[in-house]
Amino acid sequence: MTGIVISDLTVGYGGPPVLDRVGLEVRPGTTTAVLGPSGSGKTTLLRALAGFVRPSGGTIQVGDKVLTSAQTMVAPEQRGIGYVRQDGALFPHLDVTGNILFGLPRAERRRATQVGPLLELVGLSPDLARRRPDQLSGGQQQRVALARALAREPDVVLLDEPFSSLDTALRASTREATLTALAARGATTVLVTHDQAEALSFADQVAVMFDGRFAQIGGPAEVYAAPATPEVGSFLGDTMLFTGQAAGPIVDCDLGVLTLAEPATGEVLVMVRPEQLVLEEPNGALTAHVVSVAYHGPDAMVRLSLPNSSTQLIARVPGHRVPHPNDLVGLTVPHPVLSFPGRS
Template identity: 40%
Template sequence: MSQLSLQQIVIQYAQQAVIHDISLQIEHGLIGCLLGPSGCGKTTLLRAIAGFEPVAEGKIALGDTVISSPRVHVPPEKRQIGMVFQDYALFPHLTIANNISFGIRHLSKSEQAKRIAQLLELVSLSGYEKRYPHELSGGQQQRIALARALAPKPKLMLLDEPFGSQDVELREMLAREVRDILKQEKTTAILVTHDQHEAFAMADEIGVLKSGRLQQWATPYELYHRPANAFVAEFIGQGVLIKGEVLDNYTVHTALGIVSGELPQGSEPKTPLKVLIRPDDIRLVAKAERKATVIGRVFRGAQYLYTLQLPDQVTKVLALVPSHQEYDMGETVSLELDMQHLVLVP
């Protein structure tokens, strides 16, 4: 039995569907993620799971209990679901201990104290019981917000853009920390984010959404190496789709020359396709038959990300190379393909 199951969910605003026929399952103890650009419907779907949005069609089940359908609506406070928000939502007038104990006040004082100590140790903030939220850093407040949500031992944890207010370097570190904490508590969770680095750092499975439709539900590795369509291919990781034409069962002709690999079923000769070229598929070398012109570069410390224009003057690709390989704008470079996975989309 899945810990969370969504079956053919439709959500409407003013008779207009904003979530279209979404189905997915998350097993106990796994961390899922709803990933996509702003306005794709990921937060709306999370709010429906929490109980803040009704469903027009389909059903949402937690374990073997239906919590949402057109005929069933379990109130949010009775769903045994915890939530962590981007702004933490800590009570500024309460100590850290009282913030954490807010959802477990039905327990005895000794049981509350034991759970508070356990969670503070879990989030590496032992001894912070008597402090107030304003005395903590943003990262520490985020961990306290997580501890408070974990205190009642919810069946499911929902995290809505929880690292959005943090700087880029801190986001990935916090994502890994929160993942470790959730795994230690064996808590099933769903993260909502537009940042794929957060998603990759934290989630076991990721659903990519576009315009209220689920494009693919898969592991991070599968999304990167086996995207279901052109949108997922371009949204996940950096890459460029270039035109190709099937030559035979294993080869495709492109502006980069011949590329080889397993082709989709039914790929007849002369069938037009698009080939996904990732920045790490290209190596810049001293001498090679393939040439390109540098038309853009971004310094990233250990690496340069180059934008290259191919001789057809139309096709552009990206190359990620060590920063000691420095090339000037307008310079002609030699390149080789090092493609471990051939990703093709119609």
């Protein structure tokens, strides 16, 4: 297995840097999801890893081999890296076998017997080997693209938003097949995505990128439950922010006196996620009126208003415990909440 180490990587296209002294380490055999809004530099990072663009500074090392530095620029085809694009980029005039074998050296393209095992590896039937791309579903096309990337037995696989064009059911099954195939090969993987749920469920490590820099790198549970900044927290999921006065382990804010995950003092910004709000019968606790309900099946998002306040809240509740608009409900926040230094 081979790891990746990126140090002080800077990439620009003639203007301000798209990547500004970026550093990232991906442990051998693990998956890192690079998550960020459009234009944050995610795809540029992947292209620099693949060798498609030349950085103006920094280094990229895969295993014990330096691929990019001030003195070195290894060609893409010599990097031992597989690349799967968003659209799969299959050749329409070739069948599945031809597409999978295309990236191999000419002398190895006759070994069609390896196509069946590769298709099975990505969760497809070998019976599809002679079909053209237009005879495959979107999910099947993406799995063929993955099989093509794995055919050369790369040390590293790069995935550039490969599931974004698929519908919900196909996305889940294709993602699961991809994870299984990558784990079977022991590949070190970097996934670029703007889908928060995908990053959190797919990867061992999540790297959140804004404006060409990483705002936070950590495990999925860490970056979601303990974001480094309010901006990271808000990007990873719905949040509510309240100004409060902290005194050690507690904070007083619009939701009453809450317990803090970490002690603080003075004015702070309190972050609460919708799933942290618990709705109860109104029994003397903080109360709110139900403004609207968005039912999703397994759960629902409930919009609430506090009495005598312009503050609006959002609570995520189980689908079998959905209140009705105009109901009066009690609110509690039973678990500790995060706070950030107050803003002047």
